[in-house]
Amino acid sequence: MPHLDTAFAALSDPTRRAILARLALGEATVQDLARPFPISQPAISRHLKVLEDAGLIETRIEGTSRPRRLKPDAVEQLWDWLGQYRALWEARYARLDDVLADLQKEDSP
Amino acid sequence: MTAPVHLILDGDTRIIVTRSFTAPPALVFRAHTEPPLIRRWMIGPDGWSMPDCDCDPRPGGSFRFGWTNGSDTSFHATGEYLEVTPRRIVHIERMFLPDPTPDNHVDTRFAPHGTGTRMTMVMTLPSPEARAAVIASGMPDGLEDSYARLETILAKA
Numbered sequence: 001m002p003h004l005d006t007a008f009a010a011l012s013d014p015t016r017r018a019i020l021a022r023l024a025l026g027e028a029t030v031q032d033l034a035r036p037f038p039i040s041q042p043a044i045s046r047h048l049k050v051l052e053d054a055g056l057i058e059t060r061i062e063g064t065s066r067p068r069r070l071k072p073d074a075v076e077q078l079w080d081w082l083g084q085y086r087a088l089w090e091a092r093y094a095r096l097d098d099v100l101a102d103l104q105k106e107d108s109p
Numbered sequence: 110m111t112a113p114v115h116l117i118l119d120g121d122t123r124i125i126v127t128r129s130f131t132a133p134p135a136l137v138f139r140a141h142t143e144p145p146l147i148r149r150w151m152i153g154p155d156g157w158s159m160p161d162c163d164c165d166p167r168p169g170g171s172f173r174f175g176w177t178n179g180s181d182t183s184f185h186a187t188g189e190y191l192e193v194t195p196r197r198i199v200h201i202e203r204m205f206l207p208d209p210t211p212d213n214h215v216d217t218r219f220a221p222h223g224t225g226t227r228m229t230m231v232m233t234l235p236s237p238e239a240r241a242a243v244i245a246s247g248m249p250d251g252l253e254d255s256y257a258r259l260e261t262i263l264a265k266a
Contacts, residue, residue: 095153
């Protein structure tokens with residue numbers, strides 16, 4: 001399990017979420033990962049370091065190549081926690097819809 | 110058809126929740142400030158109820174909400190209102206599990222959206238750790254369990 005606080009912080013950046021989405025399709029090198037983004041390769045490397053420090057991805061060493069890949073359990077667990085937090089609010093707001101429907105009935109003549 | 114809840118992690122310490130309602134802002138505001146209405150929806154996970162629900166929604170006023178699962182587990186939250194207008198509620202809150210969690214600064218806006226409301230709630234926590242704890246509070250099997258588990262996980266990491 002990753003450090004929750006650093007992992008959630010890592011997920012708060014859109015470029016890093018896009019990198020995770022790309023890695024969900026399979027491992028990729030820094031060059032592969034940098035291609036779709038209008039930012040430099042060093043900037044991508046910094047994002048990768050944040051993701052790796054947060055325990056969400058890892059580096060495989062293969063000769064001179066250093067492909068990154070997801071640590072699947074870590075990412076799944078984080079999405080699961082976020083999903084459950086969202087589910088709490090979904091359930092509350094579904095109940096609030098009912099409360100509001102009752103108020104609107106009272107308000108109408 | 111239920112409107113979707115959008116949950117965004119913003120920066121290191123913020124959580125932003127947005128949701129649309131078909132009712133106008135005035136009614137959504139009432140449902141956030143009148144205890145008989147609040148206790149009908151601000152509950153959950155399933156099986157939980159909200160026996161304590163007192164609030165004084167004006168700047169400087171305070172609130173106390175308490176939840177129970179009907180058997181062995183209960184907890185409560187307290188807070189203070191900083192700003193209360195029909196379009197915006199700003200408050201500070203903390204949960205007692207039983208130790209108090211770090212203060213959560215919550216800015217809730219009710220914007221007119223067609224004939225309905227677009228609600229945006231921005232929660233700002235004092236640290237990334239506190240934000241992780243808030244997210245952990247969404248676990249369905251009880252908040253105390255969640256915090257106990259979170260502590261275990263943070264200790265291992």
